[in-house]
Amino acid sequence: MIGVRRAIGDVVVMTGRNLVHIAREPLRLSDVTVQPILFTLLFIYVLGAGLVLPHHGSYTEFAIAGLLAMNLVTSAIGTAVGLSDDLGSGVIDRFRTLPMWKPAVLVGRSLTDLLTATLCALIVIATGLAVGWRPHGGAEGLIAGFAIFLLFSYALSWGCACIGLYTRDAESSQGIGLVVLFPLAIVSDALVPTQHMPTVVRTIADWNPVSAVTAAGRHLFGNPNPAAAIHAWPLQHAVLASLVWSLALLAVFAPLAIRLYRTQTAD
Amino acid sequence: MPGEAMIEAHGLRKSFGETVALDGLDLEARAGTVLGVLGPNGAGKTTAVRILTTLSKPHCGEARVAGHDVVREPNAVQRMIGVAAQDATVDAVLSGRRNLVMIGRLCGLPRSDARARAAELLSRFGLADAADRIVKGYSGGMRRRLDLAAALVARPLVLFLDEPTTGLDPTSRLMMWEVIRSLVNDGTTLLLTTQYLDEADELADRIVVVDHGRAIAEGTPEELKRQVGGARLEVTLSEPQPEATRALAAFATGTVSASADNRHLRAPVNGNSGVATTVVRALDAAAITVEDVQVRPPSLDDVFMALTAGER
Numbered sequence: 001m002i003g004v005r006r007a008i009g010d011v012v013v014m015t016g017r018n019l020v021h022i023a024r025e026p027l028r029l030s031d032v033t034v035q036p037i038l039f040t041l042l043f044i045y046v047l048g049a050g051l052v053l054p055h056h057g058s059y060t061e062f063a064i065a066g067l068l069a070m071n072l073v074t075s076a077i078g079t080a081v082g083l084s085d086d087l088g089s090g091v092i093d094r095f096r097t098l099p100m101w102k103p104a105v106l107v108g109r110s111l112t113d114l115l116t117a118t119l120c121a122l123i124v125i126a127t128g129l130a131v132g133w134r135p136h137g138g139a140e141g142l143i144a145g146f147a148i149f150l151l152f153s154y155a156l157s158w159g160c161a162c163i164g165l166y167t168r169d170a171e172s173s174q175g176i177g178l179v180v181l182f183p184l185a186i187v188s189d190a191l192v193p194t195q196h197m198p199t200v201v202r203t204i205a206d207w208n209p210v211s212a213v214t215a216a217g218r219h220l221f222g223n224p225n226p227a228a229a230i231h232a233w234p235l236q237h238a239v240l241a242s243l244v245w246s247l248a249l250l251a252v253f254a255p256l257a258i259r260l261y262r263t264q265t266a267d
Numbered sequence: 268m269p270g271e272a273m274i275e276a277h278g279l280r281k282s283f284g285e286t287v288a289l290d291g292l293d294l295e296a297r298a299g300t301v302l303g304v305l306g307p308n309g310a311g312k313t314t315a316v317r318i319l320t321t322l323s324k325p326h327c328g329e330a331r332v333a334g335h336d337v338v339r340e341p342n343a344v345q346r347m348i349g350v351a352a353q354d355a356t357v358d359a360v361l362s363g364r365r366n367l368v369m370i371g372r373l374c375g376l377p378r379s380d381a382r383a384r385a386a387e388l389l390s391r392f393g394l395a396d397a398a399d400r401i402v403k404g405y406s407g408g409m410r411r412r413l414d415l416a417a418a419l420v421a422r423p424l425v426l427f428l429d430e431p432t433t434g435l436d437p438t439s440r441l442m443m444w445e446v447i448r449s450l451v452n453d454g455t456t457l458l459l460t461t462q463y464l465d466e467a468d469e470l471a472d473r474i475v476v477v478d479h480g481r482a483i484a485e486g487t488p489e490e491l492k493r494q495v496g497g498a499r500l501e502v503t504l505s506e507p508q509p510e511a512t513r514a515l516a517a518f519a520t521g522t523v524s525a526s527a528d529n530r531h532l533r534a535p536v537n538g539n540s541g542v543a544t545t546v547v548r549a550l551d552a553a554a555i556t557v558e559d560v561q562v563r564p565p566s567l568d569d570v571f572m573a574l575t576a577g578e579r
Contacts (some may be wrong), residue, residue, distance in 0.1 A: 006375060013372045021360050095418065098318050099345040100373040155489065216415035267283070267323050 007101035014108025017048045018082070022116070031078060036071040037087050039129040043067060043090035043191060053193065057224030064128035065145070066190035066196045066245035067208050070152040071120050072219075073185040077177035079157040080164035087165065087265065096265060103258050108158050108256040117153040121146060136222030145220035152213045155249035156181075158257050189235075190214045193226040195216040206232035210244035270397045271298045271457040273425050274319060278328035280480075281314055288314040289325070289479035296426040296473070301451055303471025304460040305571070311480035312460035313353055314527040316429045318443055319458070320350045333424050340343055349418030353429040355410045356417070357402055357489050363389060363413050374421035381420075392446060408439030415446060425456045432466060444469060464568050474575055495565045495573045500546065502537045504529075504560040518546055535569075536562065 024030060040063075048059035086092050095105055125146075135142045163180070164173045164228070187201060188210035189196075194202050205211055211227060215238035218225035227235040232243035274296040281289040287310045296302035304312050317323035320328055321341040326484050330337045333347035352357075357366045364385050369420045371381030389398045392412040397405060402413065411431060418426060431447065432440040447470055451457060466472045476484040476491070484491060497520055504511055507529035515523045519534035526532075536542050541564050548556050 009375075010373055011367055017358065017361065017365075017369055020365060024360050027375055089359070090352065090354040091356075091358045092356075093322055093352055094350075094356035094370070095373070096322055096346065098352045098370065099342055099374045099375065099421075104373075267317070 001050075007036055007104065010101045010104035011111065011250050014104045015111045016107055018108060019052045019115070022112070024142045028078075029116065029119075031075045031121035032071075032116045033123060035075070036067070036120050036123045037127050039071055040064075040115045040124055040131070043070075044131055051192065053224060053226065054176070057226075060128070060131055060133050062193075062224045062226075063191070065214050065221055066122065066188075067128070068124050068217060069152075069188070069190045069214045070150050072117055072149055072208060073156060073181050074178075075117065076084075076113070076153060076160045077174060077181060078116065079109060079158045079160040079230055080167070080173035080191060081170045082113070082170050083109055083164035084170045087168045088170070094175060094263060095264070101195055103261070104260055106161055106257055110154065110161065113157045114128045114150065114154050117150055117157070121149055122155075133223075135221050138222075141220040141222060142203060144239075145217040146215050148239065149222070150157045152209065152249075155246040157210065158253035159249060161257040162253055165257060165264050166260055168264060184208065184210055188214060189227050194230065195226060206230055206235055207233075209242070209249070211235060212238050212241035212245055269297070270333075272296070272297045272304065274330075274332055276315070276319065276328065276330040279315060279318060279325045279330060280327035281311075281323070281325050287480055289318075289328075290468070291328070292477065292481055292487060294319075294330075294457055294458075295474060298456050299454045300472040301457045301459060301470055303464070303467035303474040304458065304477055305464065305467045305474050306460075306477035307462055307575075310477045312462075312477060313429055314480075315477070316350075316352070316427050316458070316460060320348060320427050321345060333417050334464055346421075347424045349421065349423035349426045351411070351414045351418040351426075351428045351431060352477045353433065355402075355414045355536045357410065357413050359403045360401060362399045362401055363394050363405070363409075363416075365415060366402060366413065370417050371420045376421070384420055387502075388419060392416050393442070394480055403506045406439075408435050408442065411435060411439070412446065412462055415443075419450070423455065426450065428457065430462065431532055432461070432463065464566060468566075476571065478575050484570070492565045497535050497537050497565065498542070498562050499569055500534050501559075501561045501563070502532045502543065502546065502550070502557060504532070505556040506530070508555050510553055511555050512549065514549055514555065516547070517549065518542065535565075536539065 001094050044060050044063055048063060051063055053059060160177060162178050167173045167176060187205050188208040189205060190210055194205040197205055212234040215225055215227040215235050219238055272295055276292060279292040287353040292315055304315065306312050318325050319332055319337060321337050321344050324338055332344045335343040337344050367385035367388060368381045370383050372378065376384065388393050394409060394412060397409060402410065405413065406461065406572060415431065429504065432443050435443060459470060473487055475482045475490060484494065490553045502515065511532060512523050512525060515532055515534050518536050520537055521535040523532055523534040543560050547557060547560055
């Protein structure tokens with residue numbers, strides 16, 4: 001059997017390899033560098049210009065937590081694309097014949113994507129600060145909120161890993177990822193409060209994990225949080241619900257991804 | 268250890284949908300020897316290598332590499348083997364050096380050992396100058412050599428090379444042969460697949476001829492040639508002459524075949540001395556002008572043609 005130290009070493013090597021890929025092809029990072037700036041400015045200055053919040057809160061104050069969620073959710077496609085790229089190249093066969101800890105390929109990918117998600121989140125925060133957003137929950141609130149977003153993003157990347165492993169093709173991954181992740185980001189309280197949505201959509205939105213994560217972020221950042229007035233359990237206990245959602249996603253998708261990796265690479 | 272079987276496969280079967288890739292293949296290679304697996308495209312060579320290197324599972328049969336079962340103890344097998352597959356399996360976005368260091372680390376070498384081993388292999392395979400360039404920019408020959416170096420990082424006991432020279436230009440091919448010969452001198456057990464008969468003849472101690480997923484002949488290169496027997500007569504005419512074929516048929520122990528331009532004729536003959544002289548005299552008597560006459564021992568090409576003729 002392979003010891004824990006070897007397994008950690010293999011994960012470090014795989015993460016390092018993915019980071020070299022990023023350094024060689026930095027344009028691939030545009031979805032976590034350029035896109036967050038663009039989304040933040042577009043949503044605040046275009047959508048925010050016509051939106052009135054309940055209780056007359058500032059849209060900028062309201063929007064940043066939602067934009068964090070939106071950007072992290074959509075950039076999770078990167079995990080699917082990166083893995084399907086690997087699966088399509090011969091290098092995966094090399095890894096499969098080495099006496100290494102095999103899941104290191106997946107764990108290394110997820111850690112790389114956690115690092116790029118951190119970069120993405122920092123850029124949203126910086127852009128927010130530049131356009132007048134301020135956190136009012138103190139440093140602990142800021143750090144706790146940040147951690148909740150990243151944990152959710154990490155859990156979601158294991159779901160996207162499953163998409164990449166299932167399709168084994170970068171373009172299909174991108175397509176399926178968009179179909180799954182875009183509604184997930186939009187049908188939530190991330191960009192607009194759910195109060196005025198039609199009942200069915202609103203119910204879905206209130207129970208969408210993205211809503212809980214966003215509400216938790218707004219609560220911890222001390223920003224306007226219209227979701228606090230909604231009686232759905234996840235929005236009343238947003239922090240706890242975010243943790244439960246994230247851990248549940250991890251518990252389902254991490255083992256599934258490891259299993260898919262085994263079955264999809266064997267012939 | 269010498270003489271011990273390092274690769275043993277019995278009755279391997281594998282099919283992909285309707286296509287039967289392996290149909291009861293047996294293989295054996297003893298420690299420190301080179302087994303050449305020779306066959307045309309689609310014969311099942313790559314499938315056999317994938318099973319022996321734990322990448323694929325057989326539907327039937329069993330295989331052991333360095334004493335470990337490939338299906339039940341894949342990790343133990345992986346610690347003993349090096350693989351250079353037909354499609355280069357190195358990371359195209361990393362440099363040659365980073366690839367080898369990465370593989371060394373994944374094989375459990377400490378960082379400094381992995382670096383030293385990478386440097387040693389890069390210079391041994393003439394890649395020192397290109398070591399820090401991205402593999403994408405490597406030529407086909409360089410990529411193959413890097414792939415071979417990657418297979419050797421962990422000093423494997425058993426090495427698998429799947430068509431190591433397919434698609435290479437003649438110079439790179441000779442360079443690859445040199446490298447492979449030097450490995451064999453180190454005592455590594457090697458399984459090499461190829462569709463080139465001269466390559467198997469040149470490098471292998473024993474050859475298994477594979478077609479349609481099963482072994483159709485086995486032996487040393489000499490034994491296989493003897494199996495086909497006799498010698499090969501090759502005649503080049505100054506200009507095509509139909510009666511030449513008839514004249515040669517008198518000497519041939521099989522059918523006389525002609526090239527597309529009808530100037531080159533080939534036929535199996537028995538290897539008695541004086542065949543060439545008799546042939547020239549007979550052709551001269553028939554007023555056929557001859558540019559060249561050769562009698563040579565059968566090549567593996569002839570062996571292969573003879574062995575697979577019935578099935579095509």
